[in-house]
Every structure is written in structure tokens, then in C-alpha cells.
Amino acid sequence: MFISPMLLQTAPGPSSRSDNIYEPKIDGHRLIYSQDSEDVHLYTRHNNECTRQYPEIANYAFPYDIDLDGEIACIDPLTGAVDFDSVMSRFQARRSDTIRRLTKELPVTYVIFDILRYKGEDLRNRPLMERKAILREITLPNAHFGVIPYIEGAGEALFAQMQARAMEGIVAKRKNSVYETGRRSHAWQKVINWTYTEVYITGYRKQEFGWMAAVPGTSGKLRPAGVIELGVSPLHKQAFRGVTPQLVTGEDKEFVHLEPRLRAKVRMRNWTKSGMLRSPVFTEFIL
Structure with a gap:
């Protein structure tokens, strides 16, 4: 089932609030992972299904029903940098033979930053830090799944690191924020490294x-x-x-x-x- 994702407001610059956590902003595309029984579907933020394009994600199920929110990324094996062009090549592939080839040449990682449903229970009204704690405890299906790291408070220092590494920026999230489906909220803000x-x-x-x-x-x-x-x-x-x-x-x-x-x-x-x-x-x- 598609869940319309919570969207980000744009902040004018980084902050270091004690009531926020800060995450690196991953330069890929948004992906909702939805599993009922062993039936997995992948969706973009605009409800475009892209299950076929990412077999290394879609073909591996959890042992329970779950909905996740995250970002699909391609990591350059030589530099460790996130490669947006490669993600777009994967997303735009439609032919089965092309998808098989690109799965080997440009493997993706699903970088998870939120859990919306767990063992059939809707978690969206729980505070962010409770959802993070649940996400931290789950066992991921394979090495193509990962969980985004975060720090508390030190957003300005993290943003300086992102600038030094030429990464896209950071995301600031209020610790007590609930998941506001399909809305752009001040509780989640992005700071872009323009x-x-x-x-x-x-x-x-x-x-x-x-x-x-x-x-x-x-x-x-x-x-x-x-x-x-x-x-x-x-x-x-x-x-x-x-x-x-x-x-x-x-x-x-x-x-x-x-x-x-x-x-x-x-x-x-x-x-x-x-x-x-x-x-x-x-x-x-x-x-």
C-alpha cells in the first residue's frame, strides 16, 4: 500500500538545536517500501511504482508486514560518493535485460530513515525517536539495505562535513515529531549545500x-x-x-x-x- 511521504521544508541555514536530530541528506530519490505478507511494492514519492527497477530490494522480504521510508542511492565504489546520475539510470530502466545488467553494474542501496508500519501496526503517530528505536532493532534482509546515521544537536558541524565532502546537505528533524503523511512540515527541514x-x-x-x-x-x-x-x-x-x-x-x-x-x-x-x-x-x- 502506498503511503504519501512526509515532505521537507527548506531552512535558510544549519542549526544546532538540542530538540533536533540531524541526518546527512542522501542524493538519490525517495522510496516507500511496502510489504504485506511477502508481497513487496516500491513507490516513488509521487506514487509511481518502481518495484521492477530494483530487484536487489524488492526480491528480499522481511518476516513480517512493514512499511519503510528512505532514499535509493548509488554509491561510487572508487570515491564513496553518492552518484545521482546512476540512480536515474536505474530508475529509468524498463527492459528486463537492462535491469539485470544495471543491477550488476550500478547496484543500489536503500538508505532507510523511518519506519511507518511494523508487524502490521501503524507507527506514524509515535514520536520520531520511538520510531528510530524500532528501526534500529530490525534485521535488514541483505547488504543493499542500510539505516541512515544521525547525530543529536550538532547540525552546524554536520553541515560543515557535508560541505567538505561536496554532499547534498543535511536534514533536521524534531525529536518528538509524528509522521505527517503527504504534508510539508516545519518539523522536518532540509539545508541544501548549494x-x-x-x-x-x-x-x-x-x-x-x-x-x-x-x-x-x-x-x-x-x-x-x-x-x-x-x-x-x-x-x-x-x-x-x-x-x-x-x-x-x-x-x-x-x-x-x-x-x-x-x-x-x-x-x-x-x-x-x-x-x-x-x-x-x-x-x-x-x-
Whole structure:
């Protein structure tokens, strides 16, 4: 049975409250593990079933009914870093032969951070630390399952470690918080370790909003780096519309192309392996 997960608010920065625990933020995708008898189903946060994609998780059951919340991650065996691109390769696989191959080439780990049902009992109204204690005692089916570590109080120190290791950030959780199904709650907050860069705006979408971004390539020429969709205020959009008519160089079915004379600062969740901005957010124009 799918349980809509509790969602995170965004905090402006790390804290070290004594009534919070702090966890590393894993750079994968959210996964709800649901087992009734020996029937296992895996779901994304948007209720998309992905049981077939992760046989190393779905084919191994607990000896009781259980629902878990966590993150699917791929760990680079050489660096120990979490590899988001590899997770997406696993998630997008649909052919049985591709799934079998990727299970060997890009094995996943299910990093569990909450237990929602245990031996048929709904635990969501119990305080977080009670749920953590139950989770700590269960025996995991195989080495592809793990439980997220946490510390009490020292959120700023943990965030500094995440920055030093170029990891995604941290999550702060109130110790006495219940599990608020399908809601974004201040009891759980994320602090993202943003990366900042400068880009050239080289065009815009004709239909839904989006600015084309480019960055200098190895040859010095600009190369495409993604589309900026977030963080742009109505005032910035108005200023953009005021200057773009004189910069138009052409258009295609989807985009109007511009001379690369507008620059902007963006924040993002790092670069993809193909050199694209990951989740870019507009910060400001560079004059």
C-alpha cells in the first residue's frame, strides 16, 4: 500500500538545536517500501511504482508486514560518493535485460530513515525517536539495505562535513515529531549545500517559462548547460522582456535564441556527469 511521504521544508541555514536530530541528506530519490505478507511494492514519492527497477530490494522480504521510508542511492565504489546520475539510470530502466545488467553494474542501496508500519501496526503517530528505536532493532534482509546515521544537536558541524565532502546537505528533524503523511512540515527541514556558478542566457522557451543557460566549454566557446525555471521574480521577468527583443538571433519550434550578452548567477545542486546544471535556481543578473 502506498503511503504519501512526509515532505521537507527548506531552512535558510544549519542549526544546532538540542530538540533536533540531524541526518546527512542522501542524493538519490525517495522510496516507500511496502510489504504485506511477502508481497513487496516500491513507490516513488509521487506514487509511481518502481518495484521492477530494483530487484536487489524488492526480491528480499522481511518476516513480517512493514512499511519503510528512505532514499535509493548509488554509491561510487572508487570515491564513496553518492552518484545521482546512476540512480536515474536505474530508475529509468524498463527492459528486463537492462535491469539485470544495471543491477550488476550500478547496484543500489536503500538508505532507510523511518519506519511507518511494523508487524502490521501503524507507527506514524509515535514520536520520531520511538520510531528510530524500532528501526534500529530490525534485521535488514541483505547488504543493499542500510539505516541512515544521525547525530543529536550538532547540525552546524554536520553541515560543515557535508560541505567538505561536496554532499547534498543535511536534514533536521524534531525529536518528538509524528509522521505527517503527504504534508510539508516545519518539523522536518532540509539545508541544501548549494553550488553557485555564472551562466550566459542564450534563449527562452516560447510556451512554458524557461531560460536557456550556457557556460564556456573547454574550447572557450559557449556550450548548452540546461534551462533555468526557478527563482525568477516577476520583476526579473519584466526586465528580461525589456532587453531581449534587440538580442534575438533566430528561433526554432521550442525556443527563441539570443545573443549571449545577458549573464546571471545561479545556484544548483551540483553538475550532472554530462556537464549540465542540476536543478538551477536564478539568483541575480550580473551587470
